[in-house]
Amino acid sequence: MLILRPPRIHPSEITDEALFWNRRLFLGAAVGALAAAVPSALAASRLPAPRSRDDELTPYDDVTTYNNFYEFGLDKRDPSRNAHTLRPHPWTVRVEGEVHNPKVYDVDELARRYPAEERVYRLRCVEAWSMVIPWLGFELNRLLKDVEPTSHARYVAFQTLHDPDQMPGQRSGVLPWPYVEGLRLDEAMHPLTILVTGLYGKPLPNQNGAPLRLAVPWKYGFKSIKSIVRIRLTRDQPPTTWNLAAPREYGFYSNVNPDVDHPRWSQKRERRIGELLRRPTLMFNGYGDQVASLYAGMDLRRDY
Ligand code: MTE
Secondary structure, three states, X not given: OOOOOOOOOOXXXXXXXXXXXXXXXXXHHXXXXXXXXXXXXXXXXXXXXXOOOOOOOXXXXXXXXXXXXXXXXXXXXXXXXXXXXXXXXXXXXXXXXXXXXXXXXXXXXXXXXXXXXXXXXXXXXXXXXXXXXXXXXXXXXXXXXXXXXXXXOOEEXXXXXXXXXXXXHHHOOOOOOOOEEEEEHHHHHOOOXXXXXXXXXXXXXXXXXXXXXXXXXXXXXXXXXXXXXXXXXXXXXXOOHHHHHOOOOOOOOOEOOOOOXXXXXXXXXXXXXXXXXXXXXXXXXXXXXXXXXXXXXXXXXXXX
16 A cells, blocks of 8 residues: 655744745735726725834734634733634624615525625724734725615624623623624725635634624724624614723724824834734724724814
């Protein structure tokens, strides 16, 4: 009998995963630069957000073991230790409210309908740390167009699963449950706003918000709600969990803004996970070219 021996590969020939992704992203950036030369507003608006040279991807291990997901505990390590109790399949998302065409989607159906594309976004947590993550997902506006918002729709409200058996942290009173978040309709329709189904080319780990979470890269991380079961279009501004818990500290808009300090700490600088020195925080987390016009005429110190 012929026994196939595994090929002898020297460890130095195996590409480290982060390096592999950095190469892919470098290639992606080159394609992006070509596309940017196309004089089409649409092509430009759909380009992934620009990354500077020093935006190295945060290693997969950090992205998946240093998390905020209070439904699984308060320590950064708790979600990766505890989120195995979450059952992300089967899973449905209800889209309702001010829409002509309310629907309940199965996540697998969503994945078939809206094939995932890769977007590398910085995530800036309100606690003054940040990561650079290769997300997989699709633009939320595709789903919202599908349900046909009525002329009364002005906001979009999101809700996380409420099930203390799967999310034991919901037995504690640290936050009002279920976790809820909201966006203005134009923010939700913006091409940078995505529904995330994976990261680093893999399905979304439970601790990162499986099977479906939001990523809004110009806002503090807490706006990017995890494990979504309900999306409701509304006439009025919906409540948000952190604003309910501490209204003086967390507003509805929560755009990344180094000029507005958190009442208990400065927002001027941030620690990129994996780095020693802190770096300056950028207005709108560096996405101002693409999103500042959404807030023309607003006082972002008052509407924080
Ligand atoms: N969503 C839910 N349901 N519960 C949470 O505690 N934490 C938020 C946000 N979404 C949170 C949530 C906060 S504070 C941050 S910074 C990001 O998730 C962290 O996302 P990550 O763990 O994938 O980096």
